[in-house]
Amino acid sequence: MELVDRLKILTAGARYDASCVSSGSRRKKAGGSMGICHSWTEDGRCVSLLKILQTNDCIYNCRYCVHRTDTDGPRTSLSAREIAELTVNFYRRNYIEGLFLSSAVRGSPAQAMETMLASVKILREEYKFPGYIHLKGIPGVDESLLKKAGYFADRMSVNIELPSAESLKKLAPQKKPADIFNPMHFLEKNRREEKGFLGAGQSTQLIIGASPESDREIISLASYLYGKFSLSRIFYSAYMPTGDPRYIPGVQNPPLLREHRLYQADWLFRFYHFSFDEIIPPGQNDLETELDPKSAWALRNFWFFPVEVNQASYRELLKIPGIGPVSARRIIKARKERTLDFSHLKKLGIIMKRACFFVTCGGRRIPGLPSDPDHIRPFLTMPVSRPRQPRLFAPPGGERF
Amino acid sequence: MKELVYDGSFPGFLTVLGKALTEKGEIQIWSEDEYRPSLFGTAQKVKADLDFALEFKKKLVFDFPEPVYRPVLYAYLAEEEGTGNLVFDFLHKLKRKEAVFAHRVGELCQGVTREKVRMLGFVRFRKVESGYFYASIRPKYNIIGLLAPHFASRQANHQWVIHDLDREMAVLGREKDWEIKPLPPIKFPEDIAEEEIQKLWREHFKALSVPGRINRKRQNNLVPRRYWPHLTEKG
Numbered sequence A: 001m002e003l004v005d006r007l008k009i010l011t012a013g014a015r016y017d018a019s020c021v022s023s024g025s026r027r028k029k030a031g032g033s034m035g036i037c038h039s040w041t042e043d044g045r046c047v048s049l050l051k052i053l054q055t056n057d058c059i060y061n062c063r064y065c066v067h068r069t070d071t072d073g074p075r076t077s078l079s080a081r082e083i084a085e086l087t088v089n090f091y092r093r094n095y096i097e098g099l100f101l102s103s104a105v106r107g108s109p110a111q112a113m114e115t116m117l118a119s120v121k122i123l124r125e126e127y128k129f130p131g132y133i134h135l136k137g138i139p140g141v142d143e144s145l146l147k148k149a150g151y152f153a154d155r156m157s158v159n160i161e162l163p164s165a166e167s168l169k170k171l172a173p174q175k176k177p178a179d180i181f182n183p184m185h186f187l188e189k190n191r192r193e194e195k196g197f198l199g200a201g202q203s204t205q206l207i208i209g210a211s212p213e214s215d216r217e218i219i220s221l222a223s224y225l226y227g228k229f230s231l232s233r234i235f236y237s238a239y240m241p242t243g244d245p246r247y248i249p250g251v252q253n254p255p256l257l258r259e260h261r262l263y264q265a266d267w268l269f270r271f272y273h274f275s276f277d278e279i280i281p282p283g284q285n286d287l288e289t290e291l292d293p294k295s296a297w298a299l300r301n302f303w304f305f306p307v308e309v310n311q312a313s314y315r316e317l318l319k320i321p322g323i324g325p326v327s328a329r330r331i332i333k334a335r336k337e338r339t340l341d342f343s344h345l346k347k348l349g350i351i352m353k354r355a356c357f358f359v360t361c362g363g364r365r366i367p368g369l370p371s372d373p374d375h376i377r378p379f380l381t382m383p384v385s386r387p388r389q390p391r392l393f394a395p396p397g398g399e400r401f
Numbered sequence B: 001m002k003e004l005v006y007d008g009s010f011p012g013f014l015t016v017l018g019k020a021l022t023e024k025g026e027i028q029i030w031s032e033d034e035y036r037p038s039l040f041g042t043a044q045k046v047k048a049d050l051d052f053a054l055e056f057k058k059k060l061v062f063d064f065p066e067p068v069y070r071p072v073l074y075a076y077l078a079e080e081e082g083t084g085n086l087v088f089d090f091l092h093k094l095k096r097k098e099a100v101f102a103h104r105v106g107e108l109c110q111g112v113t114r115e116k117v118r119m120l121g122f123v124r125f126r127k128v129e130s131g132y133f134y135a136s137i138r139p140k141y142n143i144i145g146l147l148a149p150h151f152a153s154r155q156a157n158h159q160w161v162i163h164d165l166d167r168e169m170a171v172l173g174r175e176k177d178w179e180i181k182p183l184p185p186i187k188f189p190e191d192i193a194e195e196e197i198q199k200l201w202r203e204h205f206k207a208l209s210v211p212g213r214i215n216r217k218r219q220n221n222l223v224p225r226r227y228w229p230h231l232t233e234k235g
């Protein structure tokens, strides 16, 4: 097959992967700044990396995956040299900032990983490639291969995909939990011990909606993972119904709204100082779909409000719907100079449409607003962000809710 | 009213601003190109003085409530008619601790920053016959000098050129150095491998989109039309 045809197939095979994010590279100085968007795809996603599979030829039969042995699409590969040349040629022309290389399991996990390693080795050693490299770790590979990979790559991800051992057994019978968690532990250990090893850390991905786990189970797994590994982030990926319907019945459309809510919950956990129980209270299994998890918390805990913006601590400010870390810091800075009133809040970038129900300024509320949760609720659900574009990447950095 | 006229260069710009801030009374600042003699003013030419300009640059960083060198430079690069007066007004107010809320200089600075950041991603190099990497752009603002440091470290191992076709200026980079030179809009013949690589990129780009989720409006917002002619993937 011609190079261009293989490129098309292996790009299409990689596009469901969540990760256009490239940041925190240790090669920042040599390679220019990361996180530059070079273009936007027709469906509105940022392009900054050559995102591609080494091969889509797989010996495994994971039920959720388009590349499983059961399917009969064309199988093809790119050689290590081809990957390296594509990357350098694209990089020099400023099409991309780097490479995001993934692979199906061709031959054996070790063989697949070795081919990927060969690609990045040529890049780094022969072409002195200074750009960003994100490499997928294949479950079940040897530590020696992971070790080498960690020197060439800025970031690696070993994808957990299925949020429980049971689902893994059912939907990816050839993979064992240890095949995934051992490499993650190994990478973590090396990263702690050695500076420069995986400068941009490791990440992982969970598929949402291919298996029966509740939001509660997923968030609890996520909080466990964040505690256990210094993960740069977890990607949540709504299941695209391209798997085997005999095993994953009844999914018509990818659950994009659910994915979106999980990202919001993840943000509350990482940047808003919310605890696991605050995000999803004991006894509740799923996040509300109608409300973002922060507003939902606020309505459940209405006794907490109103918060006086001129006095509240940083963490208290973060609990107010419509105020995020940036605006909370602005409030703290601005109120040193003067007592804030409602017009100031607007200028500081607070989303008053949401915050107005929950704050006082100098002891006063905006008159005429409802003051019980049931009446406030409709105001907060109104601008529900329709499940937008597939959120194959996380909500943008500045998102406040 | 006093009218100060500078030569249009950036050192000239800094010189005239520095001088103007020490003057009393009403003042207008024009570049030679902008200046139209008026009946009532007394025009005075201010010669660019490099040492004075450097001194003044330091003042912009240290003598104001916040460093303002960047807004001054960026407003200059925006090349708007009457920038001299705008920036003078901005600095004058800051000096007297007046409110400069939503000042045009701030807007220009944001506009230039936005275009620069966008352009870091949108510049597209093509290998040309003589072996270096060439990119042509038509930015709204005069930003090639702002792009240069980024590409000088990024493209360190080969020669490169970014050509501003409208201003007929180019940054030429080799190793870690770069310089800005005049360059008329000429066409450079491409290297033979170029067509194939561009095709690969276009196909990769196309294949990245999930079919059925095309969102033209969003895409046009993110990649404004005016940049399209220079983007390989839109070719």
Ligand code: SF4
Binding pocket: A058, A059, A060, A061, A062, A065, A066, A067, A068, A069, A103, A104, A105
């Ligand atoms: S191993 Fe990877 S590529 Fe192969 S079927 Fe499973 S998920 Fe798909």
